[in-house]
Amino acid sequence: MEEFESSSLGRVTVYSIQGCPHCVQAKAILGGLGVPVCDVDVGKHPELRARVKELTGRSSVPQIFFNNIHVGGNDDLQKMAPEELQRLVNVVKKEPLPADAPPLPEENPTESPSGETDGAAELSLLLRELILKLFSEHLSADGKSVDYKGMSGDPAFERYCELAIQLQRVELLSLSREEKLAFFINIYNALVIHGNLRLGAPTNMLQRYKFFNYVSYLIGGELFTLQDIENGVLRGNRRGMAQLLRPFSKTDPRLQVALPDAEPLIHFALNCGAKGCPPIKTYTPKDIDSQLRxxxxxxxxxxxxxxxxxxxxxxxxxxxxxxxxxxxxxxxxxxxxxxxxxxxxxxxxxxxxxxxxxxxxxxxxxxxxxxxxxxx
Structure with a gap:
């Protein structure tokens, strides 16, 4: 059986985003079919988003192809009749990949695995990839909850903590608006997970208030709490819930980093670790407005x-x-x-x-x- 599986002529292609529960469910099903599955993370390869939308008419993930046959998303896969699924598996096993097969990303030889970097945007993505790798590997079967305990014992979490220390060296004032949005959204979501792992999840209003006002990273030589990132930087220095004052005073050096105005779309990207929050996704500076939309x-x-x-x-x-x-x-x-x-x-x-x-x-x-x- 193993030999037959490895000699499949075609492939299944899944366009996904790390940390997406529907993607995790779909890949779990596909992984048991005995055919090669190629997972393309459109968070890491945003240049393929437009092409996938063109092919499928959809901007949601996952999008699944058996050779060049578009199946749809996770729901479509789950509702498929067993005999139809078997037919598609046979297509992948017996028919070579056609010329119009869905595209894969081009190899990028310039990526550096070292993680030693002064660039805020680059460091943000490295941290994000690590925390989302942890997140996706420690999701429950239904994709709705996270095994934080299992995650804290993962060696990749220690690597993440080492990288987070580098944040104190980054140069924030050189970031463009788009880089700033992606950087601080990614850092906020990662910091919430980090805070949950170190302190446990807050369970009442007082604990939540403390969590968001004390959990922080040293970034570019300044301390930024979750509250500072959300209301100070991303909302253009507006007062948050239960705040009497703006996060940054007129003489606060962090005010130079704040966006000039509140960006409403950030509210659909920030995840505070509660079930009512939007899902966690990767954000990149390129096309950030379209990703947020x-x-x-x-x-x-x-x-x-x-x-x-x-x-x-x-x-x-x-x-x-x-x-x-x-x-x-x-x-x-x-x-x-x-x-x-x-x-x-x-x-x-x-x-x-x-x-x-x-x-x-x-x-x-x-x-x-x-x-x-x-x-x-």
């Missing part, structure tokens, strides 16, 4: 984050929109317009358009799931 579309398509009730003329939204309403325009009317403008084309978007057009829309904020995404 895709994250917002995915968040709004989820009924746990946005629900439209045409009969009651109600729109139910994640608490994130209540907490940071100022970033989305400050009023219900402007908030609904922002949500509509950032949804992907879908039946839900049409329903929202109809409800808004009818007038007198009621906005309700859904309960937030603060329970940890860690296994107990």
């Amino acid at each position: 895709t994250a917002a579309e995915a968040f709004l398509e989820n009924d746990d984050s946005c629900l439209v009730d045409s009969g009651k003329r109600e729109v139910r939204l994640s608490q994130i929109f209540k907490w940071y309403k100022a970033d989305f325009g400050g009023t219900d009317e402007k908030l609904l317009k922002w949500v509509l403008d950032h949804m992907g084309d879908s039946p839900k978007k049409s329903s929202l358009q109809d409800v808004i057009s009818a007038g007198k829309t009621k906005v309700i904020f859904l309960p937030y799931d603060w329970s940890t995404n860690g296994t107990h």
Whole structure:
């Protein structure tokens, strides 16, 4: 059997993102089929995103191909009849890869495995790859929770901690807006995981307040807490929840690093370690705005984050929109317009358009799931 498997003429190609639960589930199924599976991380190879969307008409991951036959995503794979799946496995085993097979990334010989770097953007990606490698390897079978205990015993976590120390040497003032967005989003998500591993997950409001105000990295010679990164840097130095003052005073050197204005799309990229948060993904400076927009579309398509009730003329939204309403325009009317403008084309978007057009829309904020995404 082993010999037959290794002599397969074709391949299965999966376009995925590290840390994506649906990708983990799909790859677990494909790994048991006895055919070569080529996993392409579009987080590391953003140049392939547009090509995959062109081939599939979708921007979500995973996207799965048996030779050049597009199967779809994780749900499509799971719903497939066993005989149809077996037929596709036989295609991969017996038919050579056709000329129009989905593309693989070009080899990049310039990548340095040493990790010794002064570049903030480069170090951010190295850290991100390590923490996401840990994250994806320690996800539960359903992809919804993380085995933090198992992760803390992984040698890759020690390597991550060594790399994190290098953050104190990076030069932040040289970063462009796009590099700054990707760097601080990646660092925030990694720092939350690091904080969870070292201190355990906060379980009540007081613990959460302490966690976000004390868990920190020394970056470029200055201390940045999670609160400083989110509200100081990424929200253009705006007050956060339960904050009386802006994070940075006028004389604070960290103010030079802050974005000039709040960037609302960061709220769909930052993961605070709770089940109500958006999923963890890799962000790169190139096309960062389009990556963030895709994250917002995915968040709004989820009924746990946005629900439209045409009969009651109600729109139910994640608490994130209540907490940071100022970033989305400050009023219900402007908030609904922002949500509509950032949804992907879908039946839900049409329903929202109809409800808004009818007038007198009621906005309700859904309960937030603060329970940890860690296994107990």
